C-alpha cells in the first residue's frame with residue numbers, strides 16, 4: 001500500500017483518488033479551496049443556481065467505467081438526462097439549426113435548413129469522424145503517452161493513419177467535406193472544445209464530433225456539480241480523505257530526487273510515497289516542483305483559450321429556447337485572431353446554457369450561463385504571483401476596472417442583435433473572468449483546458465502523466481489526454497494504472 005497525496009479536488013483528482021483508494025492505497029486529497037470540483041463550479045443566489053464551468057456532459061461511458069471500477073454503478077448515484085437536440089445553432093444570416101440527437105433527423109434538418117446536400121456532406125464527415133475516433137480511442141485516449149509521442153503510437157493500420165491525417169487541420173478537413181460555410185463553422189466549433197483554433201488544430205479533433213453524436217450530450221438534474229459530488233462520495237466511501245482549505249506549497253523530495261511528501265501552506269509536511277498533481281501543470285512546474293523537463297513541456301504548449309462567463313438571472317421565459325444555444329458571428333476567424341493575440345473579441349460566438357431545471361431558477365425566471373472564448377489573463381502588475389510563462393502567451397489584464405462589466409454589456413447587446421434580447425428581463429448578473437478562474441482554480445491565465453491542441457503535434461506535447469520526477473504523476477486537463485470532463489476522468493484511469501495496485 002502506498003501513501004498517496006492528491007493535490008487538488010478537481011474532477012481528475014477526485015477520480016484518481018477514487019480509483020487509487022479502491023485499489024487499496026492510503027489516499028489523502030488536499031484542496032486549497034473550501035469546496036470540491038475545481039472548474040466544475042456552482043454559484044447560487046436569490047433562488048437562482050448556475051453551473052459555472054462545464055454545462056455539457058459527453059461520453060457518459062467513461063464515468064460509468066469509473067463508478068463500476070470503484071464499487072457500484074453510476075446510475076445508482078446520479079440521474080443522467082440525454083439532451084435532444086444536443087444544441088441549437090443560430091447563424092449570422094438568421095438560419096437556425098437544431099442538432100437532433102438522431103443522425104437521420106439531424107441530416108434531414110441540415111437538408112431542410114441549409115439545402116445544397118448539406119445532410120449528405122455531414123454524413124460523410126461523420127463517417128470519417130467515426131474512423132478517427134476508433135483509431136484513437138485505445139492507443140491515445142486511454143493510454144499514457146511517453147517520450148517519443150507520435151512515433152510510439154501504435155496505430156493499427158495505414159488506413160487509420162490516413163483517417164487521422166496527421167499534418168492536416170480541422171479547418172482543412174472541413175473544407176474538403178463540407179460545402180456550406182455555416183456547416184464548416186459548426187465543425188470549427190469543435191476545436192473550441194479543447195480551447196483551440198480550428199485553423200491550427202489537427203484534423204483528428206473531428207473525433208470529438210463522433211464522441212458527441214455517438215454517445216450523446218447529457219445533463220445531470222440539479223446541475224453538473226452533482227457529478228463532482230458523486231465522485232467525491234465514492235472516493236471517501238473507498239477510504240480517501242478529502243482535506244478542504246488545504247493548500248500545497250511544495251512537493252518535497254528525497255536527496256535522490258524521489259517525491260517524499262508535500263509541504264502545506266500552514267507548514268505541515270504530509271509524507272507520501274506517491275504524489276498525484278491535479279493542479280494546472282504550468283503551476284506545478286512553476287511553483288511546486290523544480291523540474292526542467294516538466295517546465296520545458298509546459299513552455300512548448302500554447303495555452304488553451306480562456307473563457308468569459310456571464311451568469312444571467314432573468315425574469316420570465318424565452319419561447320422555444322433549448323438547453324444549449326450557440327449564436328455564431330459572421331466572421332468566426334476574427335474571434336480566434338483576437339483571442340490568441342490577447343485582445344477582446346468584438347463579435348464572438350456566444351454560447352448559452354439554459355437548463356429547464358427547478359434547481360436553477362425560480363418558477364418565474366430563467367438562469368442563463370453565457371460563455372464566450374477569451375484571451376488569457378496576464379496581469380499588468382509588477383507584484384503578480386510567480387507564473388510559468390509559456391512561450392508566446394498573449395493576454396490582457398482582466399482585472400482592469402470596468403473591463404468585465406463593459407464586456408458584459410457588449411455581450412448582452414450582441415445577443416439582442418442576434419434575436420435574444422434579454423436586457424429588459426435582467427434581474428442581476430455576475431461575471432467570471434479568466435482572472436477569477438485563475439484565482440479560484442489555479443489555472444494559469446484562466447486557461448480552460450490547459451494546453452491547446454494548436455499544431456499537429458500539440459496533443460503529444462502535453463506534460464505526460466508520469467513525470468520525470470520518480471513518484472510524481474499528473475492528472476487532469478493540463479496533462480494527457482487533455483481537458484474536458486471525460487478526458488480528465490480518462491487521465492485518472494491512466495494514472496491509477498501507472499501507480500498500480502497496493
Ligand SMILES: Cc1cc2nc3c(=O)[nH]c(=O)nc-3n(C[C@H](O)[C@H](O)[C@H](O)COP(=O)(O)OP(=O)(O)OC[C@H]3O[C@@H](n4cnc5c(N)ncnc54)[C@H](O)[C@@H]3O)c2cc1C
Pocket residue numbers: 007008009010011012013030031032033036037038039040052053054055056057058246247248249278279280307309371437440441442443448449475476477478483484485486488
Ligand atoms: C467555463 C468552463 C466551461 C467548461 N465547459 C465544459 C463542458 O461543457 N464540458 C466539459 O466536459 N468540460 C468543460 N470544461 C472543462 C472542464 O471543466 C475541465 O476540463 C475539468 O473540470 C478540469 O478538471 P481537472 O481535473 O483538470 O481539475 P480542475 O478543475 O482544474 O481543478 C484543480 C483543483 O486543484 C486545486 N488546486 C490548485 N492549486 C492547488 C494547491 N496548490 N493546493 C491544493 N489544491 C490546489 C484547485 O482549487 C482545483 O480545485 C469547462 C471549463 C470551464 C472553466
